[in-house]
Amino acid sequence: MRRNNSPLFVSAKAVAERAGVSRSAVSRTFTDGASVSEETRRKVIEAAEALGYHVNHLARQLRERSNIVCLIVSDLTTPVRAAMVDHLTRKLQAAGKITVVLNTESDEASVNHALKLTLHYRADATVVLSGTPSIALVKTALSNGQQVVLINRDDRLEGCDIVGLDNATAAREALFLLRRAGCRRVGLLTSAARTPSLVEREQHFLAAASTEGLSVVTLEAEATSYGAGLQSAKRAFARSDPPDGVFCVTDLLALGFMDGARHEFGLCIPKDLCVIGFDNIEQASWEAYRLTTFEQPLEKIANHVVSLLVGTDLSVPQAMRSAVFEPVAIWRRSVRHHPI
Amino acid sequence: MRRNNSPLFVSAKAVAERAGVSRSAVSRTFTDGASVSEETRRKVIEAAEALGYHVNHLARQLRERSNIVCLIVSDLTTPVRAAMVDHLTRKLQAAGKITVVLNTESDEASVNHALKLTLHYRADATVVLSGTPSIALVKTALSNGQQVVLINRDDRLEGCDIVGLDNATAAREALFLLRRAGCRRVGLLTSAARTPSLVEREQHFLAAASTEGLSVVTLEAEATSYGAGLQSAKRAFARSDPPDGVFCVTDLLALGFMDGARHEFGLCIPKDLCVIGFDNIEQASWEAYRLTTFEQPLEKIANHVVSLLVGTDLSVPQAMRSAVFEPVAIWRRSVRHHPI
DNA sequence: TTGAAAGCGCTACCAT
DNA sequence: ATGGTAGCGCTTTCAA
Numbered sequence: 001m002r003r004n005n006s007p008l009f010v011s012a013k014a015v016a017e018r019a020g021v022s023r024s025a026v027s028r029t030f031t032d033g034a035s036v037s038e039e040t041r042r043k044v045i046e047a048a049e050a051l052g053y054h055v056n057h058l059a060r061q062l063r064e065r066s067n068i069v070c071l072i073v074s075d076l077t078t079p080v081r082a083a084m085v086d087h088l089t090r091k092l093q094a095a096g097k098i099t100v101v102l103n104t105e106s107d108e109a110s111v112n113h114a115l116k117l118t119l120h121y122r123a124d125a126t127v128v129l130s131g132t133p134s135i136a137l138v139k140t141a142l143s144n145g146q147q148v149v150l151i152n153r154d155d156r157l158e159g160c161d162i163v164g165l166d167n168a169t170a171a172r173e174a175l176f177l178l179r180r181a182g183c184r185r186v187g188l189l190t191s192a193a194r195t196p197s198l199v200e201r202e203q204h205f206l207a208a209a210s211t212e213g214l215s216v217v218t219l220e221a222e223a224t225s226y227g228a229g230l231q232s233a234k235r236a237f238a239r240s241d242p243p244d245g246v247f248c249v250t251d252l253l254a255l256g257f258m259d260g261a262r263h264e265f266g267l268c269i270p271k272d273l274c275v276i277g278f279d280n281i282e283q284a285s286w287e288a289y290r291l292t293t294f295e296q297p298l299e300k301i302a303n304h305v306v307s308l309l310v311g312t313d314l315s316v317p318q319a320m321r322s323a324v325f326e327p328v329a330i331w332r333r334s335v336r337h338h339p340i
Numbered sequence: 341m342r343r344n345n346s347p348l349f350v351s352a353k354a355v356a357e358r359a360g361v362s363r364s365a366v367s368r369t370f371t372d373g374a375s376v377s378e379e380t381r382r383k384v385i386e387a388a389e390a391l392g393y394h395v396n397h398l399a400r401q402l403r404e405r406s407n408i409v410c411l412i413v414s415d416l417t418t419p420v421r422a423a424m425v426d427h428l429t430r431k432l433q434a435a436g437k438i439t440v441v442l443n444t445e446s447d448e449a450s451v452n453h454a455l456k457l458t459l460h461y462r463a464d465a466t467v468v469l470s471g472t473p474s475i476a477l478v479k480t481a482l483s484n485g486q487q488v489v490l491i492n493r494d495d496r497l498e499g500c501d502i503v504g505l506d507n508a509t510a511a512r513e514a515l516f517l518l519r520r521a522g523c524r525r526v527g528l529l530t531s532a533a534r535t536p537s538l539v540e541r542e543q544h545f546l547a548a549a550s551t552e553g554l555s556v557v558t559l560e561a562e563a564t565s566y567g568a569g570l571q572s573a574k575r576a577f578a579r580s581d582p583p584d585g586v587f588c589v590t591d592l593l594a595l596g597f598m599d600g601a602r603h604e605f606g607l608c609i610p611k612d613l614c615v616i617g618f619d620n621i622e623q624a625s626w627e628a629y630r631l632t633t634f635e636q637p638l639e640k641i642a643n644h645v646v647s648l649l650v651g652t653d654l655s656v657p658q659a660m661r662s663a664v665f666e667p668v669a670i671w672r673r674s675v676r677h678h679p680i
Numbered sequence: 681t682t683g684a685a686a687g688c689g690c691t692a693c694c695a696t
Numbered sequence: 697a698t699g700g701t702a703g704c705g706c707t708t709t710c711a712a
Contacts, residue, residue, distance in 0.1 A: 008405075008485035009462060011705055022683045027707055034707095037681060052480035054459035058398045058406060059705040063688045065348075066398065076429065077622070082422035089416065089443035098461060101441045103429035119394035121438060122349060140392035145348035226626060259627035282417070286566060287599035288628035351689055362699045367691055374691095377697055399689040403704040686709080696698080 010051045019047035030055050057098075061122075069097045069309060070118040074106040074130035078224075078252070079281035080296065084129060084151075087302035095310045097124075106131035106195070115141060125309050128153060132196075149305055152197045155322075161308050162322040163301055167197055170294045170327040171204035174247040174276045177292070177329075179212075181274045182339025183245025187217045189232055189257060190249050191224040198224070201249045201278060217243045221253055229253035233260025237267070244273055245335075251277035251284045251293055258289060258334065274335040278327070290333035297325050350391045359387035370395050397438075401462075409437045409649060410458040414446040414470035418564075418592070419621035420636065424469060424491075427642035435650045437464075446471035446535070455481060465649050468493060472536075489645055492537045495662075501648050502662040503641055507537055510634045510667040511544035514587040514616045517632070517669075519552075521614045522679025523585025527557045529572055529597060530589050531564040538564070541589045541618060557583045561593055569593035573600020577607070584613055585675075591617035591624045591633055598629060598674065614675040618667070625672070632675040634667035641665055 012026040019026070021040055028034035029044040036044075047053070061067060069092050075081050089099045102117060104110040111131035118126045118141065125147035132153050138160060141148050148160040155162045178186050186209060190202045209216045219236055221228035229252060236242055237260075248254035254277030261267040261275075269275060277284055280295035304323050352366040359366070361380055368374035369384040376384075387393075401407060409432050415421050429439045442457060444450040451471035458466045458481065465487035472493050478500060481488050488500040495502045518526050526549065530542045549556045559576055561568035569592060576582055577600075588594035594617030601607040601615075609615060617624055620635035644663050 009459075009705095010484060013705075023705090024683060024685095024707085025681090027705095028682090031707070035681060040681080052483055054456060054484075056462055056705055057460045058462050059402055059688090060707070061688095062399055062402070062690090062706070063708090076426040077419070077422045079417070079419075079422075082417045082419075085441075086416040086443060089441050093443060098457065099441055099443075101425075101429050101439055103426060103433060103439075116394060117438070119349075120397045122396055122398050143392055144350060144394075226622070230627065255626070263627045282566070283623060286595070287570065287603045349689095353689080363689090364691085364699060364701095365697090367689095368698090371691070375697055380697075396689055399704090400691070401704095402690070402706090403692090682712085684709105684711085686707105688706085688708105690704085691702105692704105693700105693702080695700085 009056065010053045011056070012053070015044060015047045015051055015053045018051060019043040065124045066122045067097055068100055068121060068123040070100045070102055070114070070121070070123040070126045072102045072104060072111060072114045072118070072126060072128045072130065072133075074104050074110075076101075076103055079283065080251075080279045080298070081129065083281070083298050084302065087298055088127065088305065091302050091306045092309070095306055097309070104131065106193075108132065108134060112137050119144060119146065125149065127151065127305060127309075130195075132157075147309060149308055151301065151305070152195075154196050163304055163308075164322075164324045165197060165296060166324050166326050167200035168204040170278065170329075171201045171247070172208045173329060174278075174294070175205055175208045175212075175214075177276060177335055178245040178247065178274055179214075180338070181245060181270065181336040183243075183274055185217060185241060185243045185245070186214060187219060187236065187243025187246035188249075189219045189221060189229065189236075189246050189253050191221045191228065191253065193224045198249045201247075205247055217241065219246075224250050224253060226252050226256035226259075229256025229258075230260040231256075233257045234264055237261060237265045245275075246273070247276045247278075249278055251279040251281045251291060253277070254291055254293070254334075255283060255289055258291070269334050270336045271340070276335055280330050284330075285332070292332045292335040293330050294327040295330050296327055301325055349396065350393045351396070352393070355384060355387045355391055355393045358391060359383040405464045406462045407437050408440055408461060408463040410440045410442055410454070410461070410463040410466045412442045412444060412451060412454045412458070412466060412468045412470065412473075414444050414450075416441075416443055419623065420591075420619045420638070421469065423621070423638050424642065427638055428467065428645065431642050431646045432649070435646055437649070444471065448472065448474055452477050458486065459484060465489065467491065467645060467649075470535075472497075487649060489648055491641065491645070492535075494536050503644055503648075504662075504664045505537060505636060506664050506666050507540035508544040510618065510669075511541045511587070512548045513669060514618075514634070515545055515548045515552075515554075517616060517675055518585040518587065518614055519554075520678070521585060521610065521676040523583075523614055525557060525581060525583045525585070526554060527559060527576065527583025527586035528589075529559045529561060529569065529576075529586050529593050531561045531568065531593060533564045538589045541587075545587055557581065559586075564590050564593060566592045566596040566599075569596025569598075570600040571596075573597045574604055577601060577605045585615075586613070587616045587618075589618055591619040591621045591631060593617070594631055594633065594674075595623060595629055598631070609674050610676045611680070616675060620670050624670075630673040632672045633670050635670050636667055637665050 016023045102114040111133045127149045221232045277293035284291040356363045442454040451473045467489045561572045617633035624631040
């Protein structure tokens with residue numbers, strides 16, 4: 001019953017023989033718009049069903065596009081990532097694409113390796129969610145006719161479609177909210193991960209603060225996880241000058257920070273401490289947290305990416321095809337509305 | 341610079357021409373164990389680099405196995421699912437496989453559709469994480485030489501590899517823990533989703549209770565999410581006979597239930613209420629919850645699946661290849677150790 | 681409408 | 697070690 005090592009899938013030839021028609025007839029039956037008589041079609045379909053035949057798309061697209069899209073991503077378990085991959089896979093699938101997920105580390109070598117795989121498997125397009133591939137390799141991909149989309153990445157790469165987030169505006173708004181809440185010692189919780197978007201959030205927050213002549217206590221978490229946030233809280237409140245309002249570059253960090261502040265130091269949020277996150281992951285809305293944060297419009301981003309990949313207007317100039325999305329502030333309970 | 345509609349990837353032929361050798365030579369250069377002189381190899385590599393050539397694996401495996409593995413999964417954003425997909429993609433990749441993620445609904449039609457796609461793309465194997473495909477279709481897949489692995493699914497399907505969880509033991513242990521904590525009104529929070537594993541947990545918990553002559557208050561959440569757990573708590577504690585110890589078939593449900601109990605009814609956990617979950621998702625360990633739960637040994641499961649797919653010993657009888665894994669109890673703070 | 685034949689990119693086999 | 701040839705499963709001319 002189980003395969004030995006013998007030939008495998010049933011082929012069009014077998015169907016043709018069984019149906020008593022030519023191989024061409026079989027092929028035509030399964031390509032829309034081809035001319036086949038009802039009679040022939042019926043015979044073919046019947047034989048195909050009996051044999052369990054399915055057109056080999058890999059062979060079909062030997063001459064055309066493969067319909068394969070590769071997603072290069074790391075930290076798949078992270079809520080934002082999982083959500084993004086979820087949207088993308090669903091929508092790509094709905095658009096008739098097949099999605100290969102390449103789960104990598106985010107260092108350049110891993111990403112490069114993944115990108116090569118993408119080339120080996122003749123993906124029509126690659127979407128990079130994590131890490132940044134080398135310029136040379138991207139050029140190779142591009143020159144091979146592959147479409148490359150970078151999400152929240154550097155924009156130093158020519159010829160790819162870039163889709164990003166307006167981190168600057170959000171970061172500035174975060175500072176504004178903290179000040180409006182009457183916070184006196186404003187803090188920033190960044191991460192050692194230092195991915196482009198994280199750095200942007202950090203820089204613009206700092207810049208906004210310095211514009212107002214504010215000094216901010218900057219904390220760097222060792223990662224971008226809940227645990228890192230928790231640890232950071234321990235360090236933050238052990239200092240002599242702990243912050244009373246902090247912007248965390250990530251929700252996960254914020255959630256950990258809140259828990260650290262509450263459970264280790266008995267702080268009350270937002271009375272003693274205001275916290276703002278970024279991403280609006282599902283957990284941010286949980287009763288235990290009710291975190292004020294900025295939402296990444298993931299679905300819109302995914303839609304845009306898909307439209308980039310299926311849209312026929314590849315003639316549209318590249319600059320026009322990139323897009324920047326606006327995070328939207330989600331008001332919950334971790335920030336006071338007014339000074340105490 | 342960007343493609344028009346013209347031919348795309350550079351082929352071995354082009355490389356051969358540029359290197360001034362035969363196409364065979366190019367092919368040999370890229371298949372290990374083939375005999376090529378250093379000189380030839382060098383020329384080929386050089387030409388390949390210059391042209392940006394990458395072997396077309398789709399064409400290569402036209403004759404052999406495709407190295408493609410499909411994952412059929414739903415609810416990708418759910419922490420357990422995301423974690424499972426994360427493990428699987430990493431490990432499959434390490435084993436030289438390419439992973440296609442098919443994100444479906446869990447109804448049979450969607451799963452069947454996905455399974456067909458699997459056939460169209462000549463996947464060597466399909467791993468089903470959600471939903472259950474029709475028997476007929478699985479048979480087709482099997483007879484086409486595709487390997488089918490079902491995780492936490494029904495085992496009524498012959499010929500596939502089944503890997504499951506020992507839900508029974510865990511459910512019984514859950515009851516035991518609740519009783520030991522001195523709970524008087526034991527509750528069970530199930531879900532309308534009624535997937536095989538959820539049903540198993542439910543049934544065995546109920547059976548164990550009835551063995552002890554215990555009546556349990558059974559609550560059915562409308563889904564298997566945090567929100568559904570939260571709603572269930574509202575309903576549970578509005579009753580005249582609320583439970584004081586409940587086993588939730590899922591961590592997400594448990595977390596929502598805890599928050600409902602605490603924030604809506606001011607209950608103290610574990611003093612007023614004991615809660616046990618299942619899955620041991622990351623959030624269960626967060627300070628705000630510290631949920632006692634059962635861990636799914638996801639990594640072990642993933643390892644097993646991969647070994648099933650790459651292992652050469654396909655001759656091993658099917659029954660031997662299935663496996664059942666033992667969830668392990670994770671003690672935290674949501675259950676008392678002794679009666680009050 | 682139909683079948684035969686060519687060709688997509690590749691590797692395996694066969695001579696040399 | 698090398699090049700030519702056949703063939704993997706498919707679609708697409710091209711004739712009939």
